[in-house]
Amino acid sequence: MKKIVYIVKGNGDKAEFDEKKLLKSLKNAGAEENIALRVLDKVYPQLYDGITTKKIYKIAFKELRNIDNPSASRYQLKWAIMRLGHGLEGFTFEKYVSRIFENLGYNTRLNVVAKGKNITHEIDLEIEKDGQRYLVECKHRSKPGVWIHIQVPLYVYARFLDxxxxxxxxxxxxxxxxxxxxxxxxxxxxxxxxGWNTKKQDNLKYLAEKSLVYPITVLKSIDDKCLKKLFNEEIIVVSDLLEKKQIIYKLFKKQKADKIIDEALKLKK
Known part of the structure; x- marks a missing residue:
């Protein structure tokens, strides 16, 4: 019988480790059940009371990467999106969200200035499909355990009314x-x-996977030093790497560029 371990979640709450949740997250990333079970067997001996969910993720990611690297890239989607905070002027997350909606069939416009009944508004993103137009407010957070509270929906709805x-x-x-x-x-x-805790059809992870829009930050070969160069070239998602190969080889030495392109190709399969 496996020992009971109490973990610390991102918001500071304590809970009993639930192996079913870990297995589910691994399988959602594309890992076959036998691979997910192998990862769990590797993770369990490394658990201890008080371990954080972030630490568990790092252990699971490392073990999964050793067995199935493409699945490991998808598994770290949540943390990869957090890394989009390294973008210039904070616009990278908005651009990423725009790409998700584009792949879902919407026409999109970033940084729209719209005149309301009373004041002029700066809109992060405007999307349109089938004659329906929506304003989109994007809120990026670079740390786990952070919540979006009532103030944001209040002012976004007030903006919509105007x-x-x-x-x-x-x-x-x-x-x-x-x-x-x-x-x-x-x-x-x-x-x-x-967001990350909304119903399936409105879950950011679900929409990213449904639209096959993965940020370049999911790739192991792209470290923080690479990000600024790539973001400067409007390379935000993995498909951009494959569409702009010439730029990749201009930015990096051949060995590094080969590694980035190879990892991107494996993820797209």
């Missing part, structure tokens, strides 16, 4: 979690929330 002659609705997208109060308010006024 612009409702131009938009059919409003959306808040974050890589963090929404508080219960934020979710309750948004549900009451018809504000769409997309």
């Amino acid at each position: 612009l409702n002659d131009k938009y059919n609705g409003a959306i808040v997208v974050t890589n963090a979690r929404f508080s219960k109060q934020a979710i309750a308010y948004a549900s009451g006024v018809g504000l769409r929330l997309i």
